[in-house]
Amino acid sequence: MRYEILGPVRVVDKGTVSSISARKIETLLVALLIRSDQVVTADRLIAEIWGERPPRRATAGLHVYISDLRKFLRRPESPASPIVTRPPGYLLHLGADELDAHAFVRLMYDGRAHARDLRHEEAADCFQRALSLWRGSVVGDLTGGPIVDAFLAWLAEARLECTELLLEAQLQLGRHRELVAQLFSLAAEHPLRETFYRQLMLALYRSDRKADALKVYQSARRTLELELGLEPCRALQDLQRAILVADDVLLGVHAAAA
Template sequence: MRYELLGPLRVVTDEGDVASIGAQKIETLLEVLLIRADQVVGTEQLMGEIWSERVPRRATAGLHVYVSQLRKFLNRCGRPTSPVVTRPPGYLLRAGDDELDYREFVRLVDWGREHSREQRHDQASRFFEEALALWRGPIPCDLSTGPILEGFMTWLAEMHLECTEMLIDAQLELGQHREVVGRLYSLVAEHPLREAFYRQLMLALYRSDRQADALEVYRSVRRTLNDELGLEPCRALQELHRAILVADYALEHEATV
């Protein structure tokens, strides 16, 4: 069986059937147990994740009901023996041989990072692309999320952005500067305070013989940072700006694999 959290939560059976949970609180329960797979999650923690700061008086009884319903759901997905077991002071989900997509995502990112360190940019690019392909869309965000889920979603979002940055760095090393320009324009619009994407866009534009556009990107990020935070661009952006102004030969690049 495969559990997928990189998008709306769903379970994929060994036969390839896809199942989703309609009830929000049971879905939250499964998400938390998957995030802490093979670890005991205390009942107090689970109740805090499910009800946040509004834990009802009969929350313990309610949690027992949700655990029972979750076990029935997983049983319908083809697990005759429930992976959710009672372990004081709470519950544990045994992952066993089941797959978790976010763990696969992390493995692929780590492999890509290792290849990047060894200057194997073609292989690194493939691993980063495989990692990003696992995402099925935005992860639903509940405003009443507890600390476990909130921390997990924050970590995943940062990992996703880091993977995207490393992929584009690898593509720039491979001489694919023209191919990444459009995507980078979208990324700086979506993440206007993330300076790494501006740096990559400026470099991609410069290598595409668009020096004036690269300088306009710098003016744009400088205005944004000044208006939003009262800050100047980071040193890397300032140095790249100066290098573009003098057409520094060091900015030229020969594609490497």
């Protein structure tokens, strides 16, 4: 069985896709998946489901939702439920089942290892496969408490990092011309993310667009000054100086041959 939360929440079992229509039970499942193979206390689950103002009979309601979730996850070939009662709360045992968020993290880890070994083609493939697991917003439009919210914030950052790593690997492979449009879009969407400015400047310079690369630096500088009162980071400043003197090191092995 495969649990998927990198998009609307669903469970895939032998080709059959199932989802939960009851939002509170869906929140319960997501919280247990995020903390899979760990005990989550009843109090924390109640906070995820009802927030700071739980109903008077919240504990009884949680028992009902746990029962409903066990029924939803029941499989004829496996009498044991993955939802285990473990005082002071509950635990979702993954076992041989999969969670797409875990697969995403494994692919990012493998991609980083390939990048460190200068295997950029393999690194790009891992990062691309990791990003392809996303089917939309994490857990759809589901809202939760501290467990879900912290996880959503972490995954949003991880997705951006994976995008940066993919683009870095593609730049190493000399694919600068095909990246320019995407990097313009990413820099506009994330105006305080200096890595996208750096990658865009490098892609433009390698595409024989030195003036445009320097304009990107000036735009980044104005944005950072206006929003944060800061100068661009050292990496951006160093890149601007290297572009001004046409440092051949900026071309890279693949780019020089492109």
